[in-house]
Amino acid sequence: MTTPAETVGVYARQPARWHWAEVAFWIAALASAFLFPSRYLIMTDILRLGLFALSLDLILGYAGIVSLGHAAFFGVGAYGAGLLALHGLVTEPVLALLVAALAATLLGFVTSFLVIRGVDLTRLMVTLGIALLLEALAERFSDITGGTDGLQGIEMAPILGLFEFDMFGKVGFFYSLAVLFVLFLLARRIVHSPFGLSLRAIRNNPLRAAAVGIPVDRRLIAVYTLAAFYAGAAGALFTQTTQLASLDVFSFERSADLMLVLVLGGTGYLYGGLIGAVVFRLLQEGFSTLTPQYWQFWIGAVLIAVVLTGRERLHRWVRLVPDFLSRSRAKPKLGAIAPTSDPS
């Protein structure tokens, strides 16, 4: 006979175990490097976008914070990494990535106090405002950022002093994949921890979460700061693998595209951003070959179609297969405590 607390524990730990589909996902990611050796650049792009979307998923999917200005942290990470490499402050890429991401984290921590205040609409405006503010600043201080020309002539040192970036982007791809995987493991650990569960409680009902003793504001500040770190890392990867940082890292389109990426993949299960990144880039490629100049039209159409179909419905379709598999495996154990709603 188990106590309710133990049963809850079993139920909470159950999704934290590695499912074989997850293992297959990462094997497929690694295998794609050998399957499409000529497409390293776009695959690296997908990895960066996936990491960036993962960052948004942390605050949107797990804490329910809607942000229209997530590019702010991406941009800080990108310019941070660019400046570090350009001025030779921190030449080793992994270390530079960390430093740049920490700069974004600092910004995330400071701005989180502004973001946790107010309702959805205020959050939208404040996040959007912060990104626009940074874009204006970057344009203004062109002696540091290079203005509209962006940072040019960035030379990357070999990773860990061993692996030189090559012109086909092979090293860049494996580097990005490694960074993504490590950060993904960290995120996975975090969202399945009691901390992650408390975030979900806050997302579902902040008032009730506060009533059961969760420090809502502190948790939101923590996760927002964490998401800023992830976005900063994605930005740093962007600069390091493209050796370029320009004003458009802060642009509204980047934040807006990011939302589409996450919505395509589905929120609140971490893989959404990664799957969404693949789907988004493939769509973009497809539309670009169809109409080179006007692919945004079709991206917009996809957004509207997704919303009108209903994100939840789409999400259910995406999860049909993994859900079916996990249900047939794990249901009997739960017995006494039947979940009343979908935990995701």
Add this chain to the structure above:
Amino acid sequence: MTSLLTNLFDGVAYGMLLFVLACGLAVTLGLMNFVNLAHGAFAMAGGYVCAVLVNQAGWPFFAALPLAFVSSALIGVVLERLLYRHLYSRSHLDQVLFSIGLVFMSVAAVDYIMGSSRIFIRIPAALEGQIDFFGVGIGRYRLMIILICGLLTIALQLVLARTRFGSRLRAAVDDPRAAIGLGINVPQVFALTFAFGCGLAGLGGALSAEILGLDPYFPLKFMIYFLIVVTVGGSSSITGPFLASLLLGIGDVAGKYYVPKLGPFVIYTIMIVILIWRPNGLFGRTAAR
């Protein structure tokens, strides 16, 4: 001194224009609580209709203005009936995604049809140049904008406060369920209001081609300005957004003139500070729903 007054005048004209552009959004976002980031697309539509009529069909400028209003209102009512009304009860995230999608589509569509460069609307010769008013240079076009927008504002205030439609709208916004119970056709009121707001945006778009510039990226470039007007102004009356527009217009013109190095920085900072200080806007009434 005179440059100060000229700047003030320009700022007022700019602010009035922003008000006409954004007051439709004050209703959808402020009153109906629908986050419509695509409001600028309706303004752009009006601007381009006016440009085509004046430049290509040879219509007089003042005859094309009402058509800019009508065409944007028509587009508005069609989209409202087809798409928007399904999303009133959805989450803000859905509304944001939907309206961003609409913005992307409108940008690409206008780019495809009209080309990506900035277009100008030929304005009548009577509106060009400046009048010298006790040493203060006053642009004729801006004077006209102040006149038109001022009249519109007064008319709007009267419609909202004095007419039966105005009271229906206020009732529908305050409590839709009670309003339906009283026999008010709430969806119809919303649709009409939405269309009217879009029409005003279209008119504003046509008027603004001369001052703000009109190109396919108009909805993206000015989205933040419209949002500032509504969120800073609050939604209790149209006085709030009106004052906010004036503040924004004067602040922006003055900022660009006196501290050009800081540019839009000033505006964004002020907006963030105000939103932190008063999340419901400077002239807000109650907690946002």
